[in-house]
Amino acid sequence: MALIGVFSCVCIRKYWRGRPFYSPSQWVNKTKPFSRALQEHPDRFQSGSWSGEYFQDGRYHQLPVCTIKFDYDRSTLTGYGTDDVGDYTLRGVYSTRNLKMGIVKTYTLGTGPNRRQNLGHDVNIQLEWNENGGDFQGKWYVRTSEYQGENIYKLRCSDPLPPVYDTLSFE
Template sequence: MHIIFRLLLLVALFTTLSYSQGARGGSRTGGSGGFRSSSRRVSGSCVGSNCRSTGIIVGSVIGGIFALLAIIFFSVYCYRRYRRRQVQSNAIVSYQSDRGGDSKVRPMNEPAYFKSGDWTSRYHQYGRWHGPHQISLMFDQYASRVTGHGYDDVGPFTISGTFSVENQQIALNKNYQPGAGDLKENFGHTVTIQLTWNQNHAQFEGKWRVETNSYRGEDKFELKLGKSS
């Protein structure tokens, strides 16, 4: 595309230069009165208004050709950029699952640490660590949602939340089942948990937070993959 455009440009410039050299009207002759037009008309030259009109026409044609080439070149360039972005945004990879060898498809940017299976957690409260406790988590890679269940010092609970591959974060709601476990601590309340992946410790770390009528507090929380399914 670039080579064709340059060749056409050279042809147009050569044509313009050739025309300008042959478009000089009349000749100059010596004499005491100054200049006078030659009685003979040189072949291939033009005189007066005819020359000017022809120059305008030729210039318009050449300008139109350049404008058309510019539009075509710009359209092809935009189309190629659009196709390149479409290919990048739709990039996927196929892999074989561990069970049965069924072929599945997942996004290429799915990190290895968002895996469904058994996780262990612990939380810091009242000046000491509690746990580890086992949590079963299921990650939906396409909806970016996570669900699960488990049991800790307070009682049985269910998990619901979301995760971000780009930010490497998890936001969880830990909902305790009322009337079970430690009745002094279990009010059937919800604990909100915000976690970020720590590459050095190979686990998610952050804080839990509780706000009820009888208790408010927050402290550290850790979540680590145990056995993936």
């Protein structure tokens, strides 16, 4: 009986590896709101240049600067960038109430220095505001035919756009 339990745990773990438990919308809306003081700072979601880091293969990797545009009317985001894997686009949702973001990073097939890593795949990213770190922190999730994984992901606005440019669209 114990062997069946262990086998079941291994199968469940293998099934979920590289998959988030929630869709971006579910993630953003699943918890209680932050305190009122934090909600009064919509500047947590500033369109502009964003950077950060992620943990993979036993070490942190710097994220090159990417561009993110927040649509305040729809609570959605879009963006683009390039990293070690290749060119990518970003799309997602966010909540000023919960101070969370749910992002899907989609790589453009055939771009980047290591084309074996770029399968034109999606990376699911689930982040929430970390007041102590002054950034958004959470996890990334990848599941492809070649790789399954998940680990730490951090993102922060490094250079906000002036308000006049905030009406630009990246789509």
